[in-house]
Amino acid sequence: MENFVYYNPTQLIFGRGQLAHLEDKAKQLGSTVLLVYGGGSIKRSGLYDKVVSLLQAAGNRVLELPGVEPNPRLGTVQKGIDLCRAEGVDWILAVGGGSVIDAAKAVAVGVPYEGNVWDFYTRKAVAEKALPLGTVLTLAATGSEMNRGSVVTNWDTQEKHGAGTTFPTFSILDPENTFSVPRDQTIYGISDILSHVFEQYFTHTSEIPLQTRFAEAIMKTVIENAERVLDNPQDYDARANILYSGTMALNGTLPVGVTTDWATHSIEHAVSAVYDIPHGGGLAIIFPKWMRYVYKENVARFVRFAVEVWNVDPAGKTDEEVALEGIAAVEAFFARIGAPTRLADYQITDEHLELMAQKATPFGPIGQFKTLTSADVHEILRMSL
Numbered sequence: 571m572e573n574f575v576y577y578n579p580t581q582l583i584f585g586r587g588q589l590a591h592l593e594d595k596a597k598q599l600g601s602t603v604l605l606v607y608g609g610g611s612i613k614r615s616g617l618y619d620k621v622v623s624l625l626q627a628a629g630n631r632v633l634e635l636p637g638v639e640p641n642p643r644l645g646t647v648q649k650g651i652d653l654c655r656a657e658g659v660d661w662i663l664a665v666g667g668g669s670v671i672d673a674a675k676a677v678a679v680g681v682p683y684e685g686n687v688w689d690f691y692t693r694k695a696v697a698e699k700a701l702p703l704g705t706v707l708t709l710a711a712t713g714s715e716m717n718r719g720s721v722v723t724n725w726d727t728q729e730k731h732g733a734g735t736t737f738p739t740f741s742i743l744d745p746e747n748t749f750s751v752p753r754d755q756t757i758y759g760i761s762d763i764l765s766h767v768f769e770q771y772f773t774h775t776s777e778i779p780l781q782t783r784f785a786e787a788i789m790k791t792v793i794e795n796a797e798r799v800l801d802n803p804q805d806y807d808a809r810a811n812i813l814y815s816g817t818m819a820l821n822g823t824l825p826v827g828v829t830t831d832w833a834t835h836s837i838e839h840a841v842s843a844v845y846d847i848p849h850g851g852g853l854a855i856i857f858p859k860w861m862r863y864v865y866k867e868n869v870a871r872f873v874r875f876a877v878e879v880w881n882v883d884p885a886g887k888t889d890e891e892v893a894l895e896g897i898a899a900v901e902a903f904f905a906r907i908g909a910p911t912r913l914a915d916y917q918i919t920d921e922h923l924e925l926m927a928q929k930a931t932p933f934g935p936i937g938q939f940k941t942l943t944s945a946d947v948h949e950i951l952r953m954s955l
């Protein structure tokens with residue numbers, strides 16, 4: 571195990587009816603709030619009305635940044651920054667999925683920063699100050715509700731990058747708020763959560779039994795509940811278990827003491843930057859191909875994955891056969907739940923493979939399990955067509 575420092579200040583408020591805490595939180599955080607949300611799902615579900623009345627009951631003046639896009643855009647973030655500065659906003663509340671939370675984080679760190687907020691995403695600057703941020707999560711996927719990551723797309727330059735920004739002060743997670751998530755977004759969320767675990771599970775760091783078992787517990791929980799939630803979107807316990815898994819997959823628990831990979835996320839971000847496809851859809855396509863491309867770097871890890879997570883019976887098989895059976899099980903799982911399996915599912919051809927390979931490696935080679943150059947990425951994308 572490697573040395574680590576573990577820090578996570580986000581207060582997680584989880585379960586049925588927990589939105590009631592919002593009033594007290596609002597009283598503590600200030601008198602003018604920027605409410606950030608997406609394309610209208612929270613209005614259709616009735617959550618918007620509940621949130622606004624709690625904020626008003628707390629005496630807050632409520633300003634709004636609506637219309638945050640899936641794969642949030644820099645222009646929308648800039649609008650939020652301008653509004654906060656003009657109106658003297660004290661704190662920000664994001665109500666929605668990962669895109670809404672990520673945009674809100676960008677606004678939170680952009681307001682006190684004198685330069686262009688994009689500097690944080692291009693590694694020209696590190697965010698040091700932020701407005702306080704709360705979230706009400708409506709979609710299980712990114713883990714943004716309990717981490718400091720934020721992913722923003724600059725559509726002018728066709729770049730999509732992640733940055734370390736700010737932790738939410740609190741996040742309210744009521745599984746009932748995820749009942750209305752459509753089938754395709756539920757599938758993308760499941761794919762994203764599993765992918766976060768994959769990024770941190772495939773490592774060369776040895777003697778990490780606790781991190782390994784945490785990761786396996788999350789993967790098994792997601793796999794067990796995936797079909798249940800797709801069969802019955804209003805199954806409270808299935809939604810709750812997926813929601814909590816999503817948070818635990820990317821709140822800093824898994825990577826402690828471990829060298830993690832993250833190449834596949836960089837590749838997917840490059841694809842999304844050029845084609846604007848859903849993040850989880852891209853990951854379901856690319857991750858199994860990445861696995862096939864890299865498994866020989868540490869076959870033993872893939873054997874363990876196959877046996878522990880996918881119940882592959884190793885009897886009478888070579889390690890390589892077991893490892894490949896595990897990868898085939900991942901592919902079969904994604905196909906069974908209805909995730910996309912090829913870039914062609916999004917009408918993506920070989921036209922921009924080189925462009926995407928370059929965009930995936932803007933700061934040099936990526937990944938730790940196997941270091942990938944743009945030529946390697948090109949090959950993984952070709953396998954994904």
Ligand code: NZQ
Pocket residue numbers: 607608609610611612615638639640641642666667668669670672708709710711712713714717719720721747748749750751752755758759762820835849850
């Ligand atoms: O915009 P609205 O109308 O709210 O609709 C959204 C959106 O169309 C809808 N939705 C959300 N909750 C709903 C709902 N519809 C009905 N009922 C509900 N309860 O779902 C659609 C997708 O929402 P989005 O927020 O884009 O999805 P997700 O949470 O998957 O976020 C994806 C973004 O997060 C980034 C991705 O790259 C992508 O930009 N990521 C952020 C990370 C982080 N901050 O740590 C890590 C991830 O790896 C990821 O890269």
Ligand code: ZN
Pocket residue numbers: 712762765766835849
């Ligand atoms: Zn992700």
